[in-house]
Amino acid sequence: xxxxxxxxxxxxxxxxxxxxxxxxxxxxxxxxxxxxxxxxxxxxxxxxxxxxxxxxxxxxxxxxxxxxxxxxxxxxxxxxxxxxxxxxxxxxxxxxxxxxxxxxxxxxxxxxxxxxxxxxxxxxxxxxxxxxxxxxxxxxxxxxxxxxxxxxxxxxxxxxxxxxxxxxxxxxxxxxxxxxxxxxxxxxxxxxxxxxxxxxxxxxxxxxxxxxx
Amino acid sequence: xxxxxxxxxxxxxxxxxxxxxxxxxxxxxxxxxxxxxxxxxxxxxxxxxxxxxxxxxxxxxxxxxxxxxxxxxxxxxxxxxxxxxxxxxxxxxxxxxxxxxxxxxxxxxxxxxxxxxxxxxxxxxxxxxxxxxxxxxxxxxxxxxxxxxxxxxxxxxxxxxxxxxxxxxxxxxxxxxxxxxxxxxxxxxxxxxxxxxxxxxxxxxxxxxxxxxxxxxxxxxxxxxxxxxxxxxxxxxxxxxxxxxxxxxxxxxxxxxxxxxxxxxxxxxxxxxxxxxxxxxxxxxxxxxxxxxxxxxxxxxxxxxxxxxxxxxxxxxxxxxxxxxxxxxxxxxxxxxxxxxxxxxxxxxxxx
Amino acid sequence: xxxxxxxxxxxxxxxxxxxxxxxxxxxxxxxxxxxxxxxxxxxxxxxxxxxxxxxxxxxxxxxxxxxxxxxxxxxxxxxxxxxxxxxxxxxxxxxxxxxxxxxxxxxxxxxxxxxxxxxxxxxxxxxxxxxxxxxxxxxxxxxxxxxxxxxxxxxxxxxxxxxxxxxxxxxxxxxxxxxxxxxxxxxxxxxxxxxxxxxxxxxxxxxxxxxx
Ligand code: HEM
Ligand code: HEM
Ligand code: SF4
Ligand code: SF4
Numbered sequence: 016x017x018x019x020x021x022x023x024x025x026x027x028x029x030x031x032x033x034x035x036x037x038x039x040x041x042x043x044x045x046x047x048x049x050x051x052x053x054x055x056x057x058x059x060x061x062x063x064x065x066x067x068x069x070x071x072x073x074x075x076x077x078x079x080x081x082x083x084x085x086x087x088x089x090x091x092x093x094x095x096x097x098x099x100x101x102x103x104x105x106x107x108x109x110x111x112x113x114x115x116x117x118x119x120x121x122x123x124x125x126x127x128x129x130x131x132x133x134x135x136x137x138x139x140x141x142x143x144x145x146x147x148x149x150x151x152x153x154x155x156x157x158x159x160x161x162x163x164x165x166x167x168x169x170x171x172x173x174x175x176x177x178x179x180x181x182x183x184x185x186x187x188x189x190x191x192x193x194x195x196x197x198x199x200x201x202x203x204x205x206x207x208x209x210x211x212x213x214x215x216x217x218x219x220x221x222x223x224x225x226x227x228x
Numbered sequence: 229x230x231x232x233x234x235x236x237x238x239x240x241x242x243x244x245x246x247x248x249x250x251x252x253x254x255x256x257x258x259x260x261x262x263x264x265x266x267x268x269x270x271x272x273x274x275x276x277x278x279x280x281x282x283x284x285x286x287x288x289x290x291x292x293x294x295x296x297x298x299x300x301x302x303x304x305x306x307x308x309x310x311x312x313x314x315x316x317x318x319x320x321x322x323x324x325x326x327x328x329x330x331x332x333x334x335x336x337x338x339x340x341x342x343x344x345x346x347x348x349x350x351x352x353x354x355x356x357x358x359x360x361x362x363x364x365x366x367x368x369x370x371x372x373x374x375x376x377x378x379x380x381x382x383x384x385x386x387x388x389x390x391x392x393x394x395x396x397x398x399x400x401x402x403x404x405x406x407x408x409x410x411x412x413x414x415x416x417x418x419x420x421x422x423x424x425x426x427x428x429x430x431x432x433x434x435x436x437x438x439x440x441x442x443x444x445x446x447x448x449x450x451x452x453x454x455x456x457x458x459x460x461x462x463x464x465x466x467x468x469x470x471x472x473x474x475x476x477x478x479x480x481x482x483x484x485x486x487x488x489x490x491x492x493x494x495x496x497x498x499x500x501x502x503x504x505x506x507x508x509x510x511x512x513x514x515x516x517x518x519x520x521x522x523x524x525x526x527x528x529x530x531x532x533x534x535x536x537x538x539x540x541x542x543x544x545x546x547x548x549x550x551x552x553x554x555x556x557x558x559x560x561x562x563x564x565x566x567x568x569x570x571x572x573x574x575x576x577x578x579x580x
Numbered sequence: 581x582x583x584x585x586x587x588x589x590x591x592x593x594x595x596x597x598x599x600x601x602x603x604x605x606x607x608x609x610x611x612x613x614x615x616x617x618x619x620x621x622x623x624x625x626x627x628x629x630x631x632x633x634x635x636x637x638x639x640x641x642x643x644x645x646x647x648x649x650x651x652x653x654x655x656x657x658x659x660x661x662x663x664x665x666x667x668x669x670x671x672x673x674x675x676x677x678x679x680x681x682x683x684x685x686x687x688x689x690x691x692x693x694x695x696x697x698x699x700x701x702x703x704x705x706x707x708x709x710x711x712x713x714x715x716x717x718x719x720x721x722x723x724x725x726x727x728x729x730x731x732x733x734x735x736x737x738x739x740x741x742x743x744x745x746x747x748x749x750x751x752x753x754x755x756x757x758x759x760x761x762x763x764x765x766x767x768x769x770x771x772x773x774x775x776x777x778x779x780x781x782x783x784x785x786x787x788x789x790x791x792x
Contacts, residue, residue, distance in 0.1 A: 125689035128414055136418050140370055147365045147534075174414050175407035178668060180695065183403055296597055297617035300687070305619055305633060306678050306770060314642045314676045385670070389650050398650065402666040405649050409668050413691040486691050494675050501675070 018186040021193055026113075029193035036200025037208060044212060056223050063222020064215040071214050084144070092137025096170075098122060098130035105179065131174060138167055162204045165195045301493045313498040317505070322386060325509040332513045336520050343451065346526040348542050355540040356563045357554055359532040367425035368533055371471075374422045377415050379512050381408035386505075416482045423475035426468075433459040434468045439549065449546075459550040467518055474511040477503050537563050582744035583658040584701055585772065586732070587752055587765050588632045592739035595620050595630035599731035599740050603634075603699070606730045607719025610685040615699040616731055632731070632740050635660065635681035635699035636771035643673035643682060657723065658745075659701040664717045669693040678770045701742070702729040745772070 074082040100106060104121035111118030122130070142163045145151045169191045176184035199205065221227070293303040301307070360368075384392065385408055393401045440462040446455040448463050455461070460468065481504035484492060523530050528542035540560055543551040554560050595618050603609070603616045616634035637660045644652035644660065651666035652673075662673075671693055674682040684693035704721030707714035714721060722730065732742035741748045752765060 124692055128690045131414060132417050135415070136421055139373060139418075140366065143366055143369045143373070144362070147369065147536075148362050149535075171411070174411055177410035177414070177692070178406040180665070181403045181406055184407055293619055293621050294623040295617050295619045297600070297614045299612075299614070299683075301680050302614075302617055303619060304680055305621075305631065306767065307680060308678070310642060310676045310678050314646050317672075318645055385648050389648050393650060398663075398666055402649050402651070402668060406668040409670055409691070417690075487689050488671070488687050488691065488693075489689055494680075497671075498675055 018182045018189070021186050021189040022113075025193045026189065029196040033196040033199055037205070040200050040205055041208060041212075044209070049216070052220065052223060054224055057225030058222050060219035060223045064219040067218025067221070068211055068214045070218075085141070088137045088140040088144075090137070091133040092141060095130045095132070095134030095137060096166075099127060099134055099170075102130075103127040128177075131170065134170060135174075138163065138170070142167065158202050161198065162202045165191065165198060166204075169195050300488070300491060304493070307494055309495055309498055313501065316502060321505045321509070322390070325505070326387065328509060329513055329516070332516045336516060336525075339450075340520075340525065345524065348528050348539060349545055350541045352528070352539045353541045355561045356537040357540055357543050357551070357560050358536060358563050359538045359543075360536045361429075362536065364429045365533055365536055367422070367429040371422040371426050374415060374418050375515065378412055378419060379508070379515065381412040381415075382508055383512070384408040385412065413486050416486050419475070419482070420479045423472065423479060426471055426475075430468055434465050436462075436465060440465060454545050454548070456549060457547050458553075459547060461547065463521075467514065470511070470514055474507045474514075477507040478511065481507070583746075584637060584743065585658070585745035585748055585768075586634065586636055586701075586729075587741040587748045587768070589739045589741070589752065589755065590629040590631050590766060591759070592737045593618070593630040593632060594737055594739070596736060598734050598736055599632050602730045602734040606702070606722075607700075608715075609719065610694075610697060613683040613685055613697050615681075615683065615697065631766060632735075633679055633681075633767075634731070635677075635701070636679055636767055637701055638678075638771045639773050642676035642678065646672045646676040648672060653706075655703060657701075657703070659703045659723070661700055661703060661705055661718075662696065662698070663706050664695040664697075665706075667695045669695050671696075679767065702727070 073079075074086060079086075101110075102122035104124070104127065107118045107121040121127075142160075145155050145159065145163070169188070172184070172188040172191050176188045179185070195204075293305070295302050385405060388401055388405055388408075392404060395401075396404060437458065439456050439458065443449075443455040443457055443462040446453070448461060449455040481500040484500040485497060485504060488497065521529065522533065526546075528539050529546075532538045540551070543554070551560070597618050600614060600616050600618060604614065607615070609615055616632060618630055618632045620628065620630040622628045637654075637658060639658070641652060641654070641660045643662075644650075644654070647662075647667075648670060649666050649668055651663045652660060653662070654660050669684060669692070671682075671684065671691070673696060674680065674684070681698045682696045683698060684696060686692060686694050700718050700721075702720060702722035704710075704714045704724065705718035707717070709721050709724035720730075722728065727733075729742040732740045741751060749765070
């Protein structure tokens with residue numbers, strides 16, 4: 016019953032909110048348009064935009080050391096999450112049966128769980144740092160904590176359901192997935208999509224001014 | 229006498245026949261004698277199996293065994309250690325640890341009733357001293373969160389059958405236990421990282437020195453008065469080294485239990501469980517006391533781990549030598565980029 | 581009520597693995613799981629003996645004592661069964677069992693084992709007797725059809741005996757009396773308490789009891 020609900024009506028509703036919400040937010044950003052750039056163009060903006068999207072995957076050399084923690088913990092979390100969301104056997108199965116109609120080879124069980132280890136360690140460290148570092152604490156809002164907390168709970172309940180023998184645990188996991196999807200478009204979790212836009216914008220502006228940024 | 233009588237010749241022939249028949253009968257019957265005797269119950273046959281059975285029990289060396297079935301320990305006929313493991317877990321670990329942890333809680337409650345909250349005698353001065361860096365606090369709370377998750381899920385597996393089945397019913401507890409088992413098994417491998425971080429960020433200042441033994445002799449000022457101490461007092465140093473020691477033994481034994489993929493047999497698993505169970509229970513008991521004194525038990529202690537600063541008067545009273553050193557280095561009151569903690573207790577912390 | 585027991589006569593077992601095969605086929609046990617196995621000691625040397633081993637359905641079952649979720653139960657016939665819906669696959673029963681009977685479909689990293697599987701004395705599980713669901717989890721329920729375990733029925737030398745403990749020990753005692761050796765019902769002392777076959781059937785003699 017509970018499972019049917021969270022994997023049925025609630026899942027459809029959540030997926031709809033997610034898709035429509037993300038599309039709406041992206042459209043809103045596109046419609047806002049860009050202020051006309053009156054600076055003298057020194058080089059083309061587009062290549063700079065593309066280059067910056069990729070170059071920003073690593074901090075500047077000067078910031079490498081101060082940002083080392085964020086980088087290590089951040090990558091542990093994001094790569095772990097990526098592997099675990101897209102390559103865990105139960106997820107591939109869900110994607111195949113409920114979303115795309117096709118699937119791919121899932122990662123072995125131990126790879127899935129190793130990825131989860133990295134994701135958990137990274138997320139916990141990042142979250143705790145957000146609470147402990149005086150500067151980070153000041154610039155964090157409730158949204159950051161809700162977003163991080165929801166992600167943590169989704170991962171935690173997923174891990175509770177690993178034995179795959181009790182529908183209740185699976186449903187609990189699914190419930191939080193649905194909540195996360197609904198919350199996603201209205202929060203900073205949107206950075207999963209918008210980071211490309213913001214980096215691209217910076218890259219284009221700077222390239223046009225002839226600055227390598 | 230040359231001539232034989234036909235009479236005598238006939239007798240001889242008859243005797244010969246009789247002898248032959250007898251011999252034949254003997255040849256046929258003799259091998260049956262042991263059976264006959266055994267049937268009557270006279271002879272004790274050496275039991276060819278006797279040595280074998282002793283081997284099967286594996287009292288001495290394991291015998292040469294072979295089986296077509298592949299897998300861990302399939303060649304072992306009788307695992308004699310299983311029984312002692314059962315005894316250990318059911319009759320020692322579970323009841324004794326129950327008494328120990330329960331006793332710990334009672335002792336802490338009694339201590340609170342008798343001694344009350346340890347106050348800052350001179351009150352707050354409003355002057356702050358930096359005690360722990362962000363990285364130190366991060367390492368600490370990371371450890372505290374991972375430890376609490378592992379400890380709680382482990383205790384559910386240990387006591388759930390007796391405590392939770394009556395409350396949740398068998399199905400309900402099965403759901404709980406399955407979840408706890410998976411969480412415990414997944415978070416286990418994160419624990420070594422927490423131990424390493426604690427080692428890295430706290431080893432400085434945790435070496436034993438002369439004052440520490442005086443501190444011990446004075447009972448750490450737990451019962452009244454104050455004992456002299458540096459950055460860390462003896463109690464804290466013992467907790468630090470205990471964290472490493474118990475942490476290490478939990479990591480080693482836990483990983484052996486968590487990864488039964490290297491063909492380790494039951495003796496190894498049972499041994500790992502012995503040390504895992506004992507270390508976990510002692511560690512959890514220590515954590516009770518540590519968490520108590522870090523929060524309710526002592527005014528002005530928790531903010532050291534949340535905001536990283538302590539009040540100068542707290543430092544003078546509890547870590548006089550450290551305070552003197554900080555003062556000499558001109559570090560009292562110099563707290564870069566820090567707001568003062570709002571009041572005594574401190575709000576949002578991550579530990580549980 | 582009968583008290584069901586297994587007995588393997590090591591003087592007769594010829595290591596043909598017929599019981600193992602019969603069991604696998606009858607119950608369609610999961611891959612990687614063998615509810616029964618034959619173990620040979622001193623293979624190829626004088627004094628070689630083989631024994632067929634599975635769950636012995638102990639009187640004071642160690643598996644049931646240590647199970648953290650308490651999912652074992654003993655039937656009126658003395659058969660030790662468990663509930664796979666409750667089992668959490670922790671492996672503790674395997675550590676405690678003297679005979680290594682509990683098996684797991686997988687034995688992977690992070691302690692992933694799957695629900696435990698073991699010999700049911702062809703007695704199924706908690707689901708309705710003979711139901712498809714019961715078959716899927718525990719295999720055939722022959723006891724409810726009035727039949728005894730297939731492994732023993734298939735045994736070509738009748739080394740493996742299964743059934744009411746008194747009858748089994750009667751048969752065995754008769755054999756021992758005739759041949760004069762091998763009075764040891766191995767594993768009985770461990771599984772069914774001190775004394776083993778001697779106690780339950782009044783056998784005297786030279787055999788060492790399995791339990792000192
Ligand atoms: C490296 C870290 C650790 C690993 C890999 C680990 C792994 C395990 C494993 C595999 C089990 C067997 C339970 C099962 O399979 O479901 C277990 C049991 C247990 N663990 Fe840990 N563990 C770790 C750390 C800890 C810590 C830090 C604690 C305590 C604070 C703890 C407390 C317990 C307890 C109480 C049990 C239950 C024992 C029983 O039920 O008999 N473990 N652990
Ligand atoms: C969960 C509740 C916990 C609370 C409220 C807590 C609180 C504190 C506080 C306030 C301090 C600073 C003491 C000072 O000012 O010198 C501290 C230090 C420390 N804590 Fe915790 N803690 C908790 C759990 C843990 C756990 C589970 C561990 C390890 C397994 C741990 C390991 C340490 C260590 C190594 C120190 C360094 C100083 C010392 O040795 O005492 N803590 N804790
Ligand atoms: S043989 Fe093992 S699994 Fe069977 S009842 Fe005895 S202890 Fe339990
Ligand atoms: S594996 Fe299952 S049956 Fe065995 S002790 Fe664990 S929960 Fe009980």
